[in-house]
Amino acid sequence: MSTTLGLEALDRTVYQMMLDRPALGVAELAAELAVAPDQIHACLDRLFALQLVQASFEAPSRFTVVDPVLGVKRLLDQQHDELLRRQHQMASSHQALVRILAGSGGPAQRADGVELLAGPDAVRRRLERLALEARHEILTFQTDLPQPPTALRTVHESHAHALRRGVAVRTVGPDSIRDDATTVAHTRALVAQGGQVRTVATLPTPLVVVDGTYALVPVDPADSGKGALQLAAPGMIAPLLALFEQVWGTAVPLVGDPAGAGRVPSEQERALLTLLAQGHTDESAALQLHISARTARRIMASLNERLGARSRFEAGLRAARLGWV
Structure with a gap:
């Protein structure tokens, strides 16, 4: 723990000796520990920077230890402040990266709230970005289930990350996935984190709606290789939301769905x-x-x-x- 808080082994030893034997000076500490006085001075500098020692009122040229409880509290406060600073720095870097990526989607065709995403790779990249940027809810008709384990892990990680940020995740799949042990296992893990998964006999079309603002639908439901359309116009999104809620209301929880407990x-x-x-x-x-x-x-x-x-x-x-x- 001390190393995590910024203390080296020698720093910790010097601090403990000063706590137990306050009368020891630099020379005595160096002699007791069989190290050079310069090393003791370096330790004291680090301890002073961490606010674990302070100048003595009685002898200003010497250091005295800070009360251990107060010293550790100060140290933890410093670490907390540093963590917040780094988190803020990471958040700023993330936002900058998202802005860069938003302008690097590659060739696409846009017209009046509709963007053509040509090919499965472009669709996958856009799904990952939308999941990353989601703030409220991700709704999905997952017709291509069961999927290979690697694909399931990718979807699970994306949804799990969204759930940790407080984003609701609701997915509807076909009844056939109930017989696939791998899919059910991934579903249980997702539900344990707050996701909801239900099934119906058949689904009308693949669909993803994010925050009620963007939707992805296939160019050709019979051929996923042709890519997808991203829709953003409210007049296009509203009927898709209504369709999702209608199907969701008739679907049955695949596993211990929290919303199904009252049923x-x-x-x-x-x-x-x-x-x-x-x-x-x-x-x-x-x-x-x-x-x-x-x-x-x-x-x-x-x-x-x-x-x-x-x-x-x-x-x-x-x-x-x-x-x-």
């Missing part, structure tokens, strides 16, 4: 789902539960809405996937 059914709801899954009608299920058929239908309608299901069959599938039945 756990009551015992009565779980019993109704089980009876309907066994083939009971509303009337016979209601009879088993000692409720009216109208109440059973009302409960089922509420469950359909919570599950984002369009039919009783779909509700049964989603409930089973969530472990409700």
Whole structure:
């Protein structure tokens, strides 16, 4: 710890000896430690710079140690100030770099809020930049799942960095990824950091929306090699946001999604789902539960809405996937 705080081994030893034996001068310290007096002077200079020793009131030509608690506090304060200075310097450098990169996107075609990103590499670079600059939220329809482990790690690192900055991350993928152990493992790690991931049977198109300001859509959904369009016009972004929210509302959490915690059914709801899954009608299920058929239908309608299901069959599938039945 002392080295981290700027103290060398000899500095620490000299400080401790001065604390234990205040009467020792430079010559005595040098003799005790078998070092040259110049080395002791150098130690005292460093300790003085760190405010761990100060000039003695009784003998101004000599140093006396500062109270250890006060000395360490001063040292920590200095280190804290230095850390803040470096963080500010890094932030300034980062902003300058982003400004440089913003003007170095390579050849692109722009027109009225639309920019053509030609090819997968250009799309990847733009996604990385948007994730880096995101301030509020990243919304994604991830249709190209499951992905190779290296690609998953890249996406995970980008999203994890955004989450650490307080950016919300919501992703919707196809139901097929539930059978891919690698994807599920990465998803669990992302959810543990605050991300949310859900799935649906099919997705309309690949999509990324950042801060409700920029969106990326494929030039050709059937051929990712053709690149993507970055949209910035509010009139283009609004319907894409509405589409995302509509699909998100019908999607089912892939793993322990924080937003899905409130969707756990009551015992009565779980019993109704089980009876309907066994083939009971509303009337016979209601009879088993000692409720009216109208109440059973009302409960089922509420469950359909919570599950984002369009039919009783779909509700049964989603409930089973969530472990409700």
